[in-house]
Amino acid sequence: MRRLSWRFFAAAFVLLTLSRIGLSLWLWPRVQPVGGLWPILLGGWRIDLSYLAMICAWPVLLSPWLGHRPLAVRLSAYWYRLWWLLLVLLEVSTPQFIIEYDTRPNRLFIEYLTSPREVSAMLWHGYKGVLLAGVLVLAALGWFGFRLLSWRRVDARMRLWLRPVFTVVAFAVLFLAGRGTLEHRPLNAAQVAFSDDAMINTLPLNSAYNVSSAIWAMGNERSASAVYGKMPEAEMQAIVRRAAGLDGAPLDPAMPSLHRQQASATPARPYNLVIIAEESLGAQFVGSLGGKDLTPNLDALGTQGWMLARTYATGTRSVRGLEALTTGFLPTPAEAVLKLPRSQRGFFTIAGLLDQYGYHTRFIYGGEAHFDNMKGFFLGNGFKEVIDQPKFDLQPGFVGSWGAADEDMFNELHHRLMQDGDKPTFTLAFSVSNHTPWEYPKGRIQTQGDPASVDNSVRYADWAIGQFFERAKKSPYWNHTVFLVVADHDARVFGASLVPVRHFHIPALILGAGVPVRRDEHLVSQVDLAPTLLSLIGISSVHPMLGADLTRRYPDRAIMQYGDNYGYLKGDRLLVLLPQKPASEFRYDVAAEKLTPEAVDPALAKEALAHALWPSWAYANQRYKLPPESMQRPAAPAASASTARP
Numbered sequence: 001m002r003r004l005s006w007r008f009f010a011a012a013f014v015l016l017t018l019s020r021i022g023l024s025l026w027l028w029p030r031v032q033p034v035g036g037l038w039p040i041l042l043g044g045w046r047i048d049l050s051y052l053a054m055i056c057a058w059p060v061l062l063s064p065w066l067g068h069r070p071l072a073v074r075l076s077a078y079w080y081r082l083w084w085l086l087l088v089l090l091e092v093s094t095p096q097f098i099i100e101y102d103t104r105p106n107r108l109f110i111e112y113l114t115s116p117r118e119v120s121a122m123l124w125h126g127y128k129g130v131l132l133a134g135v136l137v138l139a140a141l142g143w144f145g146f147r148l149l150s151w152r153r154v155d156a157r158m159r160l161w162l163r164p165v166f167t168v169v170a171f172a173v174l175f176l177a178g179r180g181t182l183e184h185r186p187l188n189a190a191q192v193a194f195s196d197d198a199m200i201n202t203l204p205l206n207s208a209y210n211v212s213s214a215i216w217a218m219g220n221e222r223s224a225s226a227v228y229g230k231m232p233e234a235e236m237q238a239i240v241r242r243a244a245g246l247d248g249a250p251l252d253p254a255m256p257s258l259h260r261q262q263a264s265a266t267p268a269r270p271y272n273l274v275i276i277a278e279e280s281l282g283a284q285f286v287g288s289l290g291g292k293d294l295t296p297n298l299d300a301l302g303t304q305g306w307m308l309a310r311t312y313a314t315g316t317r318s319v320r321g322l323e324a325l326t327t328g329f330l331p332t333p334a335e336a337v338l339k340l341p342r343s344q345r346g347f348f349t350i351a352g353l354l355d356q357y358g359y360h361t362r363f364i365y366g367g368e369a370h371f372d373n374m375k376g377f378f379l380g381n382g383f384k385e386v387i388d389q390p391k392f393d394l395q396p397g398f399v400g401s402w403g404a405a406d407e408d409m410f411n412e413l414h415h416r417l418m419q420d421g422d423k424p425t426f427t428l429a430f431s432v433s434n435h436t437p438w439e440y441p442k443g444r445i446q447t448q449g450d451p452a453s454v455d456n457s458v459r460y461a462d463w464a465i466g467q468f469f470e471r472a473k474k475s476p477y478w479n480h481t482v483f484l485v486v487a488d489h490d491a492r493v494f495g496a497s498l499v500p501v502r503h504f505h506i507p508a509l510i511l512g513a514g515v516p517v518r519r520d521e522h523l524v525s526q527v528d529l530a531p532t533l534l535s536l537i538g539i540s541s542v543h544p545m546l547g548a549d550l551t552r553r554y555p556d557r558a559i560m561q562y563g564d565n566y567g568y569l570k571g572d573r574l575l576v577l578l579p580q581k582p583a584s585e586f587r588y589d590v591a592a593e594k595l596t597p598e599a600v601d602p603a604l605a606k607e608a609l610a611h612a613l614w615p616s617w618a619y620a621n622q623r624y625k626l627p628p629e630s631m632q633r634p635a636a637p638a639a640s641a642s643t644a645r646p
Contacts, residue, residue, distance in 0.1 A: 001063035001076045002155050005056050007148055008080040012052055012087055013045075015141070016206045019091040020044045023203055026095070030496050031203070034195040043192030043204030046180055050187050051209045053177035055083050060170050064163040067155030077151040084145035085138075090207035092134045092141075096127065097207075100436065101316075102494025103563065104202040107214030107335075108317070115371050121401035126437020126452065189213065190580045196597075197496040198565055221342075222334045224616040227564060228577045231609055233617070239610035244546045245553060251631070255623050257544040257614075263535045264551040270357065270424060271513045271537040272481040274417070275325055277430045278461060279318065282490025283505035285458045294458045297466025298485065298507060302519070305483075305511025308550070310590075311524040312504045312558035312569065313489045318430075319372045320561065321488030324526035326350060326378075326428060328545030329624060330615040331561035333579075338377040342622060345380045348544055350530050351426055352382025352626040357539060359424045360384060364413055366396075366432040367403030374430075382626070383428075387412065400439030402432040406464035407441065414468060417477045434461045434491070454491055482537050483512045484529060498576045498584060499567035502593040504560045510536065523569065524550065525558040542631045544624050546614075559611060568608035573601070575608040583608070 024031045024040050031037065059076040066072035090105055097105045112119045123131050158166065180187025189210075193201040202210060225231075237256045244257070251258045265271075287293035288302050289309055314324045319336035323329055326349045329337055337343040351361035362385035369375035369388035378386055389396060389404045392412045396404035404412075413429045433440045438452040440460040447456045465485065472478050487506035495503060508529060515536060527547035534541060535549045548555045560567035566577040574586045574595060583605045586595040618624040 001059050001067035001073055003153065004073065004076050004080055004149060004151070005060050005063065008084065009052055009056055011145065011148055012055075012084065013048055015087060015091065016044065016048050017041070019094070020203060020206070023094065023098070027098075027200070027203070030197055030200055033496075034197060034200055039194045040200075040203045043194065044206065046187060047189075047192060047205050047209055049177050050180035051206065051212075053174045055080075057174050057178070060174060061167055063155060064158045064166045068157040070151070070154055073151045073154050077149050080149045081146055084149060085142055087206070087208050088138055088141045088145065090211060092137050094207045096130050096134075098199065100492060102199045102492065104205060104210045105207045106210050106563070107218055109211055110215060110218065111372075118367070118371060118402055122435075122437055125401050125439060185580070188580070190578070193578075193581075196498050196584075196595075198498055198500075198563060199494060200496070218335070221340060221620075222332075222616075223620060224332055224334075224566075224612045227333045227579045228566065228609060228612050231606070231613055235606075236610045236613050236617070239607055240546065240614045243555065243557075243607060243611070245548070245555075251542065252627075255544055255625065255627075257546050257618070257624070258542060258627060259544075260542050261531060261534065261540065261549055263538050263540040264549070265514050265536050265538045267514060267538045270539050272417075272420070272424055272477065273354070273359075273426045273484075273533055273537050274413070274481055274512075275426075275428045275484045275486070275533070276413075276465075277318075277321065277325060277428065278465070278485065278487045278507075279431050279434045280454075280489060280491035281434055281458065281461060281487040281507060282503060283487075283507055284490060284503070285455070286507045289505070289507055292455065292458075294455055295462040295507075297462045297469075298509065301465070301469060301485070301511060302507075302509055303517070305509050305515050305517060307519045308508040308510070308524045308529075309519055309521050311486070311506055311508035311526065311529075312501070312560060313487065313506045314526045314559055315561045316489050316493040316503075317372075318488045319374075321526065322374065322428075322430070325486065325488075325529060327381075327624075328527050328530040328543075328547045329618075330527060330546060330559060330611060331566075332612070332615045332619070333561065333564050333566070334616065334619075337619065339373045340619065342619060343381075343624075344377060346622070346625055347377075347381045348624050348626050349378075349381045349383070350534065350543075351378070351384075351428070353534075353541055353543055354424075354426045354539065355382050355384065356626075356629045356632055357424070357541075359426045360420070361426045362387060362416070362428070364409060364416065364427060364429040365389070365403070366406065366409040366430070378428075387416070398439075398441040400433070401437060402435050402439075404432070405439075405441055406431045406433040406461055407444070407467060410464055410468035414471055414475070417472075417481070418475060420477065430488075431461060431464070433464070434458055479513055481512050482510065482515060482533060484533060485509045485511075486526070486529065493562070497586075497595050498565050498578065499560055499562045499574065501560070501567065501569060501574060501588055501595070504558070504562075504567075520550075522550070522554040523556045523558055523571070524554075527559065528555070542627045544618075544627075566608070566612045568604070568611060570604060570607070573598070573604060575600070575604045577608055577612055 192204040283289040284291040288299040314331040323336040396408035398405040438457040486508040493503040532550040557570040585600045
C-alpha cells in the first residue's frame with residue numbers, strides 16, 4: 001500500500017504539473033502579463049499537495065496495519081486507479097472547457113451530466129475530432145496508470161511498536177498537507193489567486209479540485225455572506241430599499257422589498273405580454289450595439305421600438321437569465337433559483353402575478369423543459385402551461401442536439417398566439433439554435449466560412465426573429481401585445497479581468513402595443529425588465545422586485561455575477577466583490593471596453609455588498625413571495641390607451 005501510494009502521488013503530481021504547464025503555454029498571451037509561469041506553478045503545487053494528500057489519506061494510514069494483506073493492497077490499487085482516471089479525464093477535458101467557458105471545469109461540468117442525451121448529442125455532432133482525441137489520450141494515460149498502479153507486491157510487515165508511531169506521524173503530515181496552511185482558514189482557491197484575470201486564477205487549481213469544490217458548494221446553498229462578508233441586516237435593508245427608490249415603511253415588514261408599482265400605461269384592457277429569450281445572443285453580434293454586423297433584422301426592429309442599448313445580463317448561464325427575466329431576483333454566488341430547493345413553490349414570478357389578473361401563463365421551449373429544472377420551477381411558480389418540443393402542436397421541420405430550430409419554436413409561438421383570441425396571455429418563449437454545435441436548417445441564410453459556427457448560428461437566429469415579426473405585424477394579436485426580445489446571456493463569457501463587463505452586454509428591445517420608439521443609452525440591468533414590462537402592459541400591482549420601472553426612473557446600475565466574482569456597475573464605476581478578499585474598484589470605459597483600477601469608494605463598496613447579500617437573505621428566509629391576491633388593487637380601466645414615458 002505504501003508503494004502504491006508513492007507511485008500514485010508521484011504520477012498524479014507530474015500529470016497535474018505537466019497539464020498546468022501546457023495550459024499556461026497555450027494561454028501564454030494572458031499568462032505572461034500577470035507574472036508568468038511561477039505563480040501558477042507554486043500555487044498549483046500547494047493545491048495538488050493538499051488534494052492528493054486527501055486522496056491518499058486512508059491507504060497511507062491503514063498501510064502499517066493492513067499493507068501486508070493482499071486484499072487491502074488490491075482495494076488500494078482500485079482506489080488509486082479510479083482517482084487516476086478521474087484526474088486524467090478532467091485534465092483532458094479542460095482545454096475544450098476553457099474554449100467554451102473561459103474557466104476550468106466547474107459545477108457546470110456536473111450539471112451537464114444530468115442531461116446526458118442533450119450533451120452526448122452536442123458532443124457527437126459538434127466535437128467529433130476533439131472527442132476522438134480526448135478518448136485516445138484518456139485510453140493511453142489510463143493504460144499507463146493501470147500498469148503503474150498494479151498490486152503485484154504487498155508491503156513488508158511492519159513491526160508492531162512502529163505501527164502507531166507511523167500512523168501518528170503520517171496523520172500529522174497528511175493533515176497539514178491537506179489543510180494546506182497554518183492560517184485560520186484552510187487552503188482554498190482564493191489563496192492561490194493572483195491576477196485580475198478570473199480565468200488565469202483557475203490555472204493554479206487542478207480540474208478535479210475545481211469540480212470537487214463545485215460539488216461541495218452545490219450541496220451547500222452558499223450564502224453571499226459566507227463568500228463576501230457580512231453586514232448588519234438593518235443597514236443592508238436600508239441601502240437596498242434606498243437604491244430601489246422605496247421610501248417610507250415597507251408594506252409588509254416580513255417582506256421588506258414589497259411595494260406598490262403604478263403602471264404608466266393605461267390601456268382600455270391590459271396588453272398581452274411576450275418575452276422572447278434568445279440563447280447566447282450577446283451584444284458582440286449586434287451591429288446596432290457596436291458588435292459584428294450579423295443581425296440586420298434585429299437592428300431594423302430596433303428602430304421600431306424601445307431599444308435599451310446598454311442592457312447587461314446578470315450572469316453567464318440561461319438559468320441566471322431566466323431568473324432575472326421571470327422573477328426579477330438579484331443574482332447570487334449560489335445556483336439560480338430555478339434550481340434551488342426552497343424556491344420550487346411559492347417563489348415570486350411575473351407569471352404568478354399575472355395569473356392573479358386573469359392571464360393565461362405559459363412557457364414555450366424548443367428543447368425539453370426538464371433541462372436546468374425549468375419545467376419544475378415554472379410549473380411550481382405561476383406558469384400554467386409548459387410547452388416544450390414534445391408538446392408542440394406543429395411538427396418541427398428541424399431538430400438538432402438541443403431541440404427544435406428557432407423557426408419551429410416561432411411557428412409554435414405564432415400558432416398559440418393566434419389561438420388565444422381575447423383572453424389575456426403571458427408567454428415566455430426560449431430559443432435553442434444559437435448553441436454549440438451550431439445546428440440549424442440549411443438554405444435559410446447565406447453562410448460565411450464554416451456553416452457550424454457561432455457567427456452563422458447568430459445569422460440564422462436573427463433570420464428567424466425577422467420571419468416571426470414579419471408575420472406578427474400582420475396578425476390580430478399585434479396591436480394588443482407588448483414584446484420583449486432579449487438575450488439570456490452572451491456566448492462564451494471570457495476576458496482578462498475579474499468581471500469581463502463587455503461580455504455581459506446584451507440586446508434588449510421592447511416593441512409592440514403602445515411602446516415608444518426610441519434608442520435608450522441608459523445603463524440597464526436584466527432585473528429592470530420585468531417591472532418595466534408590467535408598467536407597459538398596464539398592470540399596477542404589488543410585488544417584491546427590486547428592479548426599476550424604466551418608464552419612471554433609471555437607477556443607472558447593472559449587477560453581474562461571474563462565478564464567485566460579483567460586479568456592481570454604477571455609472572462608469574465597477575465595484576468587484578471577491579471571495580474572502582478585499583473589494584476592487586475600476587473605472588469602466590465603455591467605448592474602449594477597458595477597466596482601469598481605482599481606489600475603492602467605501603460607500604459604493606457598501607452598496608455593492610448590500611445588493612450581493614440581500615438575495616441570499618431573501619432566499620434563505622423565504623421573503624421573496626407572491627403577495628396575496630387581496631393586496632392587489634388593479635387600477636380602473638381608462639377610456640383609452642396612453643403611451644408610457646420612458
